[in-house]
Amino acid sequence: MADSSVPVRLASAAPNARVRRVPSKAMLRYGHLWFVLPGLVFFFSVMIFPAIFALGISLTNWSGLGTNFQFVGLDNFTNALSHWPFYRAAINNFYIFISILIFQHTVGLFIAVQLNEKPRFMQFYRTVLFLPVIISLVSTGFIWTLMLSSNIGFLNPMLEDIGLGFLARNWLSDTATALPTVIAVTAWNSLGWSVVLYLAGLQNIPEELKQAAQIDGANGWQIFWRVIFPLLSPSFTSLTVLTFIGTFRTFDVVYVLTGPLGSPAYRTDVLGTLIYRTAFGGSGFSNSDIRMSFAIAMALILFFAMALICWGMIVVLRKREIQS
Amino acid sequence: MKHKLMKSLLVGILLASTALPSPAQDKTVLTMWHNHPEWKDRVEAILVKFEEENPTIDIQLEEIAGTNYTTRLNTALAAGEAPDLFGLSPGPDTAAAAAAGYSVDLTDKLDISGLTPSAKAAVTIDGKVWSAPILGSYTVGLYYHRKVFADNGLTPPSNQSEFMALCQTLKDKGIVPMIAPAQDGIIPAFLYMMMASSVLKADGFDAVRKGTRKLTDPDVVKAAYFLRDIYTCFQDGSLATPYVEGKALFALGKGAMLEGGSADYAGFLETNPDIDVGVVPFPAVDGGTPATVTGMEAPYNINATSKNIDAAVTFLQWMMGKEPAQMVVDTITLTTTEGVVPSDNRVMKEMIEAGRSNDVRVFYELPETGGVFGAIQQNAAALFLGEMSPEDFSKALQDTVKPSGS
Numbered sequence: 001m002a003d004s005s006v007p008v009r010l011a012s013a014a015p016n017a018r019v020r021r022v023p024s025k026a027m028l029r030y031g032h033l034w035f036v037l038p039g040l041v042f043f044f045s046v047m048i049f050p051a052i053f054a055l056g057i058s059l060t061n062w063s064g065l066g067t068n069f070q071f072v073g074l075d076n077f078t079n080a081l082s083h084w085p086f087y088r089a090a091i092n093n094f095y096i097f098i099s100i101l102i103f104q105h106t107v108g109l110f111i112a113v114q115l116n117e118k119p120r121f122m123q124f125y126r127t128v129l130f131l132p133v134i135i136s137l138v139s140t141g142f143i144w145t146l147m148l149s150s151n152i153g154f155l156n157p158m159l160e161d162i163g164l165g166f167l168a169r170n171w172l173s174d175t176a177t178a179l180p181t182v183i184a185v186t187a188w189n190s191l192g193w194s195v196v197l198y199l200a201g202l203q204n205i206p207e208e209l210k211q212a213a214q215i216d217g218a219n220g221w222q223i224f225w226r227v228i229f230p231l232l233s234p235s236f237t238s239l240t241v242l243t244f245i246g247t248f249r250t251f252d253v254v255y256v257l258t259g260p261l262g263s264p265a266y267r268t269d270v271l272g273t274l275i276y277r278t279a280f281g282g283s284g285f286s287n288s289d290i291r292m293s294f295a296i297a298m299a300l301i302l303f304f305a306m307a308l309i310c311w312g313m314i315v316v317l318r319k320r321e322i323q324s
Numbered sequence: 325m326k327h328k329l330m331k332s333l334l335v336g337i338l339l340a341s342t343a344l345p346s347p348a349q350d351k352t353v354l355t356m357w358h359n360h361p362e363w364k365d366r367v368e369a370i371l372v373k374f375e376e377e378n379p380t381i382d383i384q385l386e387e388i389a390g391t392n393y394t395t396r397l398n399t400a401l402a403a404g405e406a407p408d409l410f411g412l413s414p415g416p417d418t419a420a421a422a423a424a425g426y427s428v429d430l431t432d433k434l435d436i437s438g439l440t441p442s443a444k445a446a447v448t449i450d451g452k453v454w455s456a457p458i459l460g461s462y463t464v465g466l467y468y469h470r471k472v473f474a475d476n477g478l479t480p481p482s483n484q485s486e487f488m489a490l491c492q493t494l495k496d497k498g499i500v501p502m503i504a505p506a507q508d509g510i511i512p513a514f515l516y517m518m519m520a521s522s523v524l525k526a527d528g529f530d531a532v533r534k535g536t537r538k539l540t541d542p543d544v545v546k547a548a549y550f551l552r553d554i555y556t557c558f559q560d561g562s563l564a565t566p567y568v569e570g571k572a573l574f575a576l577g578k579g580a581m582l583e584g585g586s587a588d589y590a591g592f593l594e595t596n597p598d599i600d601v602g603v604v605p606f607p608a609v610d611g612g613t614p615a616t617v618t619g620m621e622a623p624y625n626i627n628a629t630s631k632n633i634d635a636a637v638t639f640l641q642w643m644m645g646k647e648p649a650q651m652v653v654d655t656i657t658l659t660t661t662e663g664v665v666p667s668d669n670r671v672m673k674e675m676i677e678a679g680r681s682n683d684v685r686v687f688y689e690l691p692e693t694g695g696v697f698g699a700i701q702q703n704a705a706a707l708f709l710g711e712m713s714p715e716d717f718s719k720a721l722q723d724t725v726k727p728s729g730s
Contacts, residue, residue, distance in 0.1 A: 172564035261507070261702065265708075290398070
């Protein structure tokens, strides 16, 4: 049998015609890997290798300064799992997640349904609603700090000017309003995502299904709940998982709005600010509270916990999609 | 032919340009990081003076906001990307950098005989010199707006009772008694240090370092009570007010008093050139002595990986001289060079006078009490909100003390 990797000259070809190489079986089966190799190399060098390196550091007592450290095994991980501030911050992240999830699946869905009716200036509304998403979270934090500040903000004076002075608060320093304020700012920033995702899902629903339901006598609410909403399952899944990841990674907005300590009195402290503070310290005056390897251990616990929860979410929600 | 001629001409020009001396190559460039952007113009004026006298050395200054400085510097040091000259708090931080091999040993390179005794002690660790205090020291006391006090017939308080009474008087007149940006806990930390120092004084603080006195002693716990009570005198939203916003609010006259350091005055002038303030030592816990605390503005280390160590040494030595020290004390903050006094800066003179009352080192510069500052930051808000008792607060601080006798 002829070797398929050997150049083959067609019998009908002219004597000087170029020889066509036939790809080998290995090349046919694995040749695509050459195309993904650059991306894989990049992925390994900026994601996998640093993660492995971080895991190594988390097994030591390195403070973050100098080269003097010892191997301590899993001490950092066991300490992190019994570290009350870790759970306190995680609970705040959970509150943010639940609040944003409910907001996006209600308000976001409602707005998407309205935009799906293609009102006048629909493009304008969609652009305006998505604008906060493209503003960086640091900029978002600064904008809202200026608005909400008790001293230089304009929200409280505006409320007083329109006769709603009784609503004025120390939004970011009052323990009752600080976290809800952070949640409100996050919701404002992320609303555009839910609108865009749900709008895309709505636009993929065949019109015939709604017409068939109308013919069968279903009213508007029944059409939405029994026909449209089940078909939005993929959007629901995507949004839920993305919201979970986004809210448990919260850092920028909290850091800018309430500082590295999650003021007041840790009411807005989240896992991001806790890990940052533990790794780099909470002030510019002293390095005495820096514990880099402990911070990395907390970050790794968070990573694995999030991965596990995301996997569980996707499994459960995909089943729901299939049933729908 | 024409094409070959053009090519030859081009090659000739390129070769000739490499033979020409480049003036920039004769200059040594030193990179320097600093953590007071509000001083930029004043520091650059001093650097320009140095460059005039040392034309072969250029200093490239980068200003980084104080609250981000430590994070950026630590990351740069770990990555090997720190500048030639970087400032670090004296004491534990400088010792850690020296132990890690980040800093050059300056013991036989620098002459520090012209420094004040406290400055010499601050930069000497186990007999070795690792840094130079080139941008002075700071003393922290109580600033007050002189016009507000004069218009209302008030005098600055000297103890807790007077302070709280003054606080109520000002509130009754619709004036915010005290600006305190407490978001990151830095101001409460300085407040506590002065309140505790009013009870301990220098001797008592040394005793805490040795372990023969504690921050949980009944008389020292009164400082925690004072700190808790003073919260009612702060501006609205103090727990969410960032550090720099608070300083600006005071400079603009939004509050009558501010706990601040000599290093803050330059920043006040940047915000409000017409500011008219006075300085007194911070009021004492009843029965104590009004106190100030003093620390070094981050002394400068030379990066051990710098390619221009000799030039950096030249710069540091020059900065400790009388002329640059005079520029520092006249335009920025107190100096650490012996025999240099403010020529015409009333506020600096008042700050020096305030320090004569009862001055104690800032706690975080010393290995025994280095952790107290962070503990105050982390627990002050709970104390203010009544979620933590003054006794538990004092205990949390004491738990971080590592007495030298232990």
